Amino acid sequence: MSPTASLDTAFCRRHFPALDGEWVFMENAGGTLVPDQVITRLNQFASRHQVQPGEGYEASEIGAERIADGRASLAQLINADVDEIVIGPSTTSNVYVLSHALRPLLQPGDEIVVTNQDHEANNGAWRNLEPTGIVIREWRMNADTDDLEIEDLSALLSERTKLVCFTHCSNIVGRVHDVKEIARLVHERGGLICVDGVALAPHRRVDVKQLDADFYLYSPYKVFGPHMGVLYGKRELLELLANQSHFFLGDDDFQRRLCPGGYNYELTAAAAGMAEYFDCVHDHHFPGANVDTQERLNQVFGLFAEHEKTLSRWIEDFLDSKSSIRLAGRGASARERVGVFSFLVDARDSREIPEKLRANKIGIFADDFYAPRCIDALGARPQHGVIRASLVHYNSSEDVDRFIRHLDDIVPS
């Protein structure tokens, strides 16, 4: 490792064409920008190889290789094996299919735990099983911390608990949950976990093996990649799931079995550009380092995390300094925060603030961000949701400075 390795933001930014304008992008939790490597691969595939893959003729064979590269890149990002991931249109769609595929394994009276903090993606599909006799238990946010507390989960678990569905990090509150510890607790009682990693994956390295996650989901379009969803499952669990596709497909192929219809080939091919970009960041910061793919990703995400933490402290201190601002998750300060800040301003409709910031070319948004239960628990409904600013590694200190200066003008102390 280079002795002075800290993120060269200017180098990273040069790879994102959308960053050459005047706008500050701070709605990254909604979706991130894509680097040249992704755009180029998308362009190449669509221009040259967009035929049915794997049929023996040249364009078809090269297309199949490009798709395989994309699959490998999507699996490597979370340290999964290629055959353990299923690519679908979105995380929402992947959870929906998973809920149907798991249903035949459950008996009436079996229990599923969901939270009131999660995005609806890892929520509604499970709650919809209730009319079939499944008992839904809700793990609720603690009002002091705005967060999910493990003691509260412990009290909900029983010998009928089959599955606990929760978020690695809320797209609103932004604090990181101890997935490994939750997995240990749930496994001890004989249950499984299904983790929504969508809000975490852009910020921290994910290693599904190390987390001991049974099912884990993320969306590449929030990790500098194309618009799609990735479901990971432990192989021995995927084998038990009911086929959700044509009866003649997929006895031994989880992708075919758990993604009804084809998946998006051009976007999968483009996803290999994510790995190419991370490699390029790695080579720039750690020249000559001879380490394997997993270690490269660890190092790159280590740089991203350190950079984000520095900027995040700055934002958090500013928001804390304003008595008219209430920052979600303030009370859970012992828990690590990714660069996601959701807040309310006293007596103000949340929608007003982004509108004013937009006039200064700062892109943020106010909404429930499809986590309506979390918004209600925070009491943010009357103000039309929370104002959310979210950073990723390509945000610079100039971005944060501009955001803080303009917010300071708008919000009273």
Ligand SMILES: Cc1ncc(COP(=O)(O)O)c(C=O)c1O
């Ligand atoms: C935490 C979280 N989970 C799930 C989703 C849904 O992802 P998708 O759009 O891929 O269905 C989102 C999208 O905003 C999210 O932030």
